[in-house]
Amino acid sequence: MAILEVDDLRKEYGGFTAVEGSSFEIERGEVFGVVGPNGAGKTTTLKMLAGLIEPTAGTAVVAGHTPGEPAMQRRLGFLPEESPLYEEMTAVDYLEFFADLYDVPTDAARERIHDSLDRLDLEHRDRRIGNMSKGMQRKVAIARALVNDPDVLIFDEPASGLDPLTTNYIIEFTRELSDEGKTVVFSAHNLFHVESICDRIVIMNDGRIVARGTLEEIRDAHGGTEYHVYATADGSEGVEDGHSPLEVTRENGQVRHVVGDMAAVDAIRETVEADGGRVTDIQTKTPSLEEIFLEVAREPTAEAEA
Amino acid sequence: MSGGRLRRIVASARRLARQCRDVVARTSRIARWEVSRSAGTVDRKTVLALVVMALAIGTAGVSVSDSGLGLEREMYVAGVDEESRYYDVAVESEQFRAVPLDDIEADGGGDSTAETATIRGDANVDVVVTRDGRVGHVGDNGAAAYDAFRSAVEDYNAELMDDEADQAAAYPVLVSLEYQERDPDGSTDSGADDGNDAGSGDGTGGSTDGDGSATGGGGSSGTGDGDGRMQVPNVGDGGTSTSAGTPGSIAPPFPFESLVLAFLFVVPMNFVIQAYGSTIMDERVKRRGELLLVSPASRYEIVGGKTLPYLLGLVGIVAAITYAIEGGPIAVAATLPIALVFLAATFAGAMLARSFKELTFVTVTISVVLTTYTFIPAIFTDVNPIALISPLTLVVMDLQDESVRLGEYLFSTAPFYLSAVVLFLLGIGVYREEDMFAQKPIPTKVIDAIASRIHSRWSVPLLSVLFIPFVFAGQLLAVALLFAVPETVAVPVIIIIAAAIEEVAKSIHVYAGFARSRFDATLKTGVVLGVLSGAGFFVGEKITHIVQFVGLPELTVGAAAFGPAPSVSSEPVLYLAVLLAPLVLHVLTAVCSAIGASSGRNGYAIGFLVATLVHAGYNLGVLALVA
Numbered sequence: 037m038a039i040l041e042v043d044d045l046r047k048e049y050g051g052f053t054a055v056e057g058s059s060f061e062i063e064r065g066e067v068f069g070v071v072g073p074n075g076a077g078k079t080t081t082l083k084m085l086a087g088l089i090e091p092t093a094g095t096a097v098v099a100g101h102t103p104g105e106p107a108m109q110r111r112l113g114f115l116p117e118e119s120p121l122y123e124e125m126t127a128v129d130y131l132e133f134f135a136d137l138y139d140v141p142t143d144a145a146r147e148r149i150h151d152s153l154d155r156l157d158l159e160h161r162d163r164r165i166g167n168m169s170k171g172m173q174r175k176v177a178i179a180r181a182l183v184n185d186p187d188v189l190i191f192d193e194p195a196s197g198l199d200p201l202t203t204n205y206i207i208e209f210t211r212e213l214s215d216e217g218k219t220v221v222f223s224a225h226n227l228f229h230v231e232s233i234c235d236r237i238v239i240m241n242d243g244r245i246v247a248r249g250t251l252e253e254i255r256d257a258h259g260g261t262e263y264h265v266y267a268t269a270d271g272s273e274g275v276e277d278g279h280s281p282l283e284v285t286r287e288n289g290q291v292r293h294v295v296g297d298m299a300a301v302d303a304i305r306e307t308v309e310a311d312g313g314r315v316t317d318i319q320t321k322t323p324s325l326e327e328i329f330l331e332v333a334r335e336p337t338a339e340a341e342a
Numbered sequence: 343m344s345g346g347r348l349r350r351i352v353a354s355a356r357r358l359a360r361q362c363r364d365v366v367a368r369t370s371r372i373a374r375w376e377v378s379r380s381a382g383t384v385d386r387k388t389v390l391a392l393v394v395m396a397l398a399i400g401t402a403g404v405s406v407s408d409s410g411l412g413l414e415r416e417m418y419v420a421g422v423d424e425e426s427r428y429y430d431v432a433v434e435s436e437q438f439r440a441v442p443l444d445d446i447e448a449d450g451g452g453d454s455t456a457e458t459a460t461i462r463g464d465a466n467v468d469v470v471v472t473r474d475g476r477v478g479h480v481g482d483n484g485a486a487a488y489d490a491f492r493s494a495v496e497d498y499n500a501e502l503m504d505d506e507a508d509q510a511a512a513y514p515v516l517v518s519l520e521y522q523e524r525d526p527d528g529s530t531d532s533g534a535d536d537g538n539d540a541g542s543g544d545g546t547g548g549s550t551d552g553d554g555s556a557t558g559g560g561g562s563s564g565t566g567d568g569d570g571r572m573q574v575p576n577v578g579d580g581g582t583s584t585s586a587g588t589p590g591s592i593a594p595p596f597p598f599e600s601l602v603l604a605f606l607f608v609v610p611m612n613f614v615i616q617a618y619g620s621t622i623m624d625e626r627v628k629r630r631g632e633l634l635l636v637s638p639a640s641r642y643e644i645v646g647g648k649t650l651p652y653l654l655g656l657v658g659i660v661a662a663i664t665y666a667i668e669g670g671p672i673a674v675a676a677t678l679p680i681a682l683v684f685l686a687a688t689f690a691g692a693m694l695a696r697s698f699k700e701l702t703f704v705t706v707t708i709s710v711v712l713t714t715y716t717f718i719p720a721i722f723t724d725v726n727p728i729a730l731i732s733p734l735t736l737v738v739m740d741l742q743d744e745s746v747r748l749g750e751y752l753f754s755t756a757p758f759y760l761s762a763v764v765l766f767l768l769g770i771g772v773y774r775e776e777d778m779f780a781q782k783p784i785p786t787k788v789i790d791a792i793a794s795r796i797h798s799r800w801s802v803p804l805l806s807v808l809f810i811p812f813v814f815a816g817q818l819l820a821v822a823l824l825f826a827v828p829e830t831v832a833v834p835v836i837i838i839i840a841a842a843i844e845e846v847a848k849s850i851h852v853y854a855g856f857a858r859s860r861f862d863a864t865l866k867t868g869v870v871l872g873v874l875s876g877a878g879f880f881v882g883e884k885i886t887h888i889v890q891f892v893g894l895p896e897l898t899v900g901a902a903a904f905g906p907a908p909s910v911s912s913e914p915v916l917y918l919a920v921l922l923a924p925l926v927l928h929v930l931t932a933v934c935s936a937i938g939a940s941s942g943r944n945g946y947a948i949g950f951l952v953a954t955l956v957h958a959g960y961n962l963g964v965l966a967l968v969a
Contacts, residue, residue, distance in 0.1 A: 049776075086636050088775040106638040114636045120629040122379055133375045137368065137637045180633065 039064040039188060039219050040085065045094035047080050047243075054080045056243045058094070062221065062236075064187075067214045069234030070223040071325070073333050076240040078223045079117065082192050085221065086114045099187050110138060113181035117193040119173045123166030127158065127176045130165060131183055138184035145183065152179040156209065171202035178206065182213075189213060190221045195229065207233060227325045237325070239332055246332045251325060258328045262321040263301050265293040269313025271304040279303035290316060368639045372647020380621065380651070395613065418487040421446045421467040428471040428495070435494035441467060600741040603667050604720060604734050607677045610659045612709045615688040618652040622692035623701050626778045641773045645766065649685055656681040669737070672746050676736035679758035680716055684708065686765035693769045693778070694787045715815070719822050728825065730754050731818040757818075760811035767808075771795050792851050793858035802852060802871050803878025806932075809847035810882035816843045837965070841957035845950055848879045848928065849935030853946045856939050868940035872933030879932065880925045927960050 038061040045058040055077040062068045070078045083089040085096055087103035101108030122130055128149060135145030153161055156175040160168065165176060174194070181189060191210065195203040203226075211233050214220055224230050230237060231251060239247040239254070247254050255261065262282070265271070270291045272284045281304065283294040293304050305315050323331075416439040420432040423443050432440035447466045468487030471477050479488035503512035625631030625648075634644050660677045664670070691704030719732035723742075729735040733754045736746050771794030772778065772787055782790070795801060820839045824832040852871045855861045861871065931953035938949020 083775060088632065088635055090774075090776075106640075109636060109638045112636070114633070116629070116632055118629055120632050122630060125379055129378070133379075134633070134637065136371050136375070137634075137639055139638070 037064060038062060039099055040068075040221070041095075041097045042081075042085070043095045045081065045084060045096060046092050047077075047084060047089060048092045053243050055084070055091075058238075058240075058245055060238055060245070060248065062219055064219055065214060065217050066235045067210065067220045067222055067233050069230040069237040070221065070240065071225075071227060071230050071237060071329060072240035072246075075242075077243040078240055079192055080243075081240070082190050082221060082223060086112060086190050088114075110184060111187045113184065113186035113189040115177055115181045115189070115191045115194055117196055119170075119177040121165045121173060121176060121180075124164060126164055127153070127161045127168070127172075127179075130176065131179055134180050135183045140184060148183060148185065149179065152182050155212075157205070171198050174198060174202065174206070178209070186218070188219045188221070192223045193225065194222070195224065195226065203229070227329055231325045239329060241333050247328070254325070254328055255323055258323065258331055260296065260323075262323075263295050263298070264317075264319040264321060265295060265301055265304045265315060266290045266317040266319075267293065267304070267308040267313050267315045269308050269311045271306075271308035271311070271313070273307070274310075275300075275303050275307045365640075365643055368643045369646040369650065372634075372639060372644060373650040376621070376648050377651045380617070418468040418483065418490060419466060420469045420471065420487075420491060422469075422471040423473060426471050426473070426475065428475075428477065431491070431494050431498045432471075434498060435491075437490050438469070438494065443470070443473065446470070600723070600738040601717075601720060603669075603741050604673075604737040605717060606663050606667070607660055607673070607737060608680065608713055608716060608734065610663075611656060611681055611684040612713065614652055614656055614659075615684050615705055615708060618649070618685055619688045619692045619701050619705050620698070621648060621652075622689055623695065623698055626692070627698070629779050631773075631778055632775060635775060635778075641770055645689065645770050645773055649689065649766075653681060653685060656685075667741070670740045672740040672751070673737045676733040676740070676746075676751070676755065679755040679762065680712070680733050682762035683758045683765070684712055686762040686769070687712065690765040690769040690791070693772050693791070694784045696781050696784070700784075715819055715822075728818075728822055731757075731815075731822060733758060757811040757814045760808070761815060764808050764811065767795060768792065789854045789857050792854040793860060796851060796855045796858075796860045799861070799871065799874060802855065803874045803881075805851040806848055806875045806878035807882035809851075810879070813843050813847045813883075833965075834962075837961045838954070838958050841961060842954045844879070844883075844928075845931055845935060845953045845957055848875045848932040849939060849946070849950055849953065851875070852932070852936045853939035853943075857943075861940075863940045865937060865940065868937040869933055872936030873929050875936065876929030876932030877925065880928045883924065883928070923960075923964075927957065931957050 040062040042058055042060050045055055046053065047055040058077075058081055060068075070081060072078050080089060084091050085098060085103055087105070087109060090104070096103050098108050099111040101111075122133075125133070131149045131152075132142075132145060135142075135149065140148065150161075153175075156179060158172060158175045158179070160172070165173060168176070178194065181191075194210065195206045198206070207229050210220055210222065214233070222230065222234055234251075236250050237248065237254060238245045247257065249257070265281075266287075268290065270284065271293060272281050275281070279295070279300040281293040281295050281300070283292075285292045295301055295304060301318060308315055415436050417437050418439070420428075420438045420440050421443050422429050422432050422440050429440060432438045445466075467480055468483045469477065469479050469491045477488070477491065479485060479491075503509075506512035625634070631644070635641065639647070657674070657678065660674050660681065664673045687708045688705060691708060692701055695701040695704050716732045716734040719729045720734040720738050722729040723735045723738040730750055730753055736751060736754050739746050768791040772791045774794075777787060777790050777794075792805070795805060817836075817840050820836050820843075824836050827835075852868075852875055855871070856863050856868075861867050934953040934956065935946065935949040937945075938952075939946040
């Protein structure tokens with residue numbers, strides 16, 4: 037059952053369209069990635085889901101409520117790209133303040149706060165936030181997003197500007213949250229992180245969704261897996277229709293045949309061997325999310341459905 | 343009523359009560375945490391500075407309250423012997439320092455020790471009481487000193503008579519003084535009896551200034567002829583002269599001490615808004631307000647919670663000052679709307695400013711404008727009803743132990759309360775992610791703030807009504823600033839200013855609606871919105887007729903600003919025409935501006951200009967007709 041539904045969401049600023057026609061659904065417990073280049077409309081989309089920005093058109097339903105409704109805000113944890121914390125407060129005071137604002141009973145709030153800080157391995161909890169390192173501040177911000185025990189978490193660039201150790205810690209922590217049944221909407225520029233933890237992904241460009249689905253589905257839609265067949269002879273001649281290589285090149289006395297599936301590999305092998313040659317090597321080439329991202333970012337912004 | 347309906351009503355009432363309770367709870371939580379958080383931002387040096395400031399204000403207030411300002415203490419020197427019956431007058435008067443006649447040193451010659459002192463030139467005294475009981479004055483300050491000595495003698499005598507057991511003997515004649523408004527031609531009515539007395543004749547109109555008494559030898563001495571209660575000696579060889587008394591010689595119309603004390607109420611506001619403005623700005627500049635916006639608290643609760651500590655702090659300070667200077671509850675009640683406007687204007691300004699530098703400009707502007715607006719009219723507390731445009735006047739009245747009527751309180755404070763509400767609403771309109779953290783030009787944000795309150799066509803007349811307090815305040819301020827200017831200049835200027843202020847109030851939200859695509863930019867829509875705005879404003883403008891209760895239209899500049907007070911005509915058609923003419927005017931001019939606004943910024947500017955000129959022409963015509 038979808039816990040988050042977005043239908044034809046659009047946001048305009050004057051004559052500029054920041055987001056146009058975004059539609060997707062997110063299942064409970066999913067980690068859903070939103071990626072795209074700067075200015076693609078990711079943050080605007082996430083803020084519309086968080087109830088911070090009012091859509092110009094379209095609808096969003098989060099946990100059964102329209103964004104902005106107090107009932108929805110109680111079930112949401114939002115971590116913005118920056119960590120706008122009250123630096124003059126201690127971490128514990130800061131978290132207790134937000135727990136108070138979310139009507140969390142005092143005892144439950146204290147237990148939850150210390151549990152979150154334990155899991156995030158945050159020391160010096162009574163230190164003023166302004167005197168903490170950026171990584172520590174980010175952990176406080178994540179703990180704040182969890183203070184109301186939300187069903188849906190929106191993480192916008194959660195590891196932005198952090199060292200690799202803290203980054204990995206946060207990525208692992210996000211995975212743990214998903215394992216606990218929380219739904220996470222995750223945006224990051226580091227596509228390796230998105231690739232490693234997201235169940236499904238949308239890629240945005242110029243305010244539109246240009247690709248969507250699981251990583252495999254997106255790969256299939258954008259070239260998918262390629263097989264490079266190296267042989268001593270050219271096997272492209274006489275191969276059956278539908279198995280013709282996508283590309284044939286000569287490298288170091290060998291012929292490289294690029295094909296899209298294993299059936300084509302077998303067809304090439306048969307043709308080469310029929311000509312008296314032999315296949316010397318077969319390599320599997322899988323495009324990374326980054327390669328797909330770069331490809332779709334250069335394309336015109338017509339949505340490429342998976 | 344059926345049982346089911348009753349249950350639904352009860353359930354709705356309970357739900358509403360629960361929602362109200364939740365709102366209050368969240369607002370108070372934010373307020374509590376705001377105090378806790380802000381406490382962490384104040385270092386010891388700041389605390390010390392605040393304590394020193396509070397002590398200084400407190401000391402000044404208590405000092406002024408107890409013993410006046412002391413600016414005139416021992417300002418003059420009176421030459422008088424201990425044996426003289428005037429000696430006690432000189433000693434008890436704060437303004438005088440008594441020196442024996444033997445110690446008088448005359449530069450210009452003369453015999454200061456003679457039985458009849460004759461002094462020419464300068465001396466170390468301003469007033470001399472000779473051994474035979476005559477009083478005279480010497481030197482440049484002599485005339486003023488002599489008047490002061492007269493007053494001191496009267497005060498001394500009054501005090502003696504107050505202490506007299508037989509009051510009938512002490513006051514055989516009852517005298518009432520009533521100040522009359524000065525006519526435009528400058529003539530005055532000084533004093534009027536209440537019908538109980540046997541005649542005025544207290545001699546206060548016959549003071550002596552001695553200006554014309556200086557005679558040769560460079561002497562600047564003068565004498566007065568007295569009023570039957572003072573024997574005025576012929577000091578030196580000057581003659582005597584008399585002149586008509588002024589109200590100032592009877593009692594000061596300028597409530598200086600009360601004004602200074604009232605000013606103490608405004609001083610802390612100027613400091614508190616600095617802290618308040620910084621808090622609001624902090625939320626914006628560092629995007630810290632974003633996380634509050636994503637919480638279950640509404641922006642009204644957030645703003646309420648952040649404002650409440652500062653408002654309560656100001657009320658506490660005002661209450662403490664009131665207690666220290668022995669003011670009454672009316673002083674606190676009159677200061678509350680001033681505090682609200684200070685905070686509301688600061689909040690709206692902090693929402694518009696793009697940096698702390700701009701915020702400084704905003705808060706200084708607010709300080710200057712609001713302090714001027716509240717303080718200057720209060721100077722005329724005892725002179726002119728226009729003083730009531732400032733709630734500070736009520737404070738002055740309270741400190742002078744004058745009673746304040748409910749109508750006066752409402753007249754003075756209602757525009758402040760309404761202005762505060764409108765400013766808070768406009769500020770809250772842009773207290774959202776899209777505006778708070780965006781670096782937009784201030785005019786753009788103003789338009790955004792106004793547009794945020796436009797939800798349908800019916801928002802237009804509502805906003806026209808809500809802007810009435812600003813029109814009222816703006817026009818009253820113009821009247822206050824211009825009523826001392828010659829009418830030949832003041833009246834034309836105020837006619838144009840008043841028209842422009844009203845046209846802004848009728849059109850700015852219509853323009854905002856078009857500029858932010860709240861309405862279709864068509865001619866028809868412009869006409870409809872213009873009609874709605876003009877009609878709404880007409881209704882709101884009727885509120886300004888409250889000025890009749892304090893007689894402002896009797897001032898020519900007041901009439902120029904608000905129009906002449908409507909009079910009931912015996913001719914129904916004429917009466918209807920008089921009543922409906924302003925409606926036609928407001929609709930017509932609002933339509934001009936609205937049609938212009940529908941075609942963009944330049945169109946709006948042209949439409950506004952035409953509307954202002956038409957409006958000013960109408961006002962001029964009405965004035966000419968009435969005159």
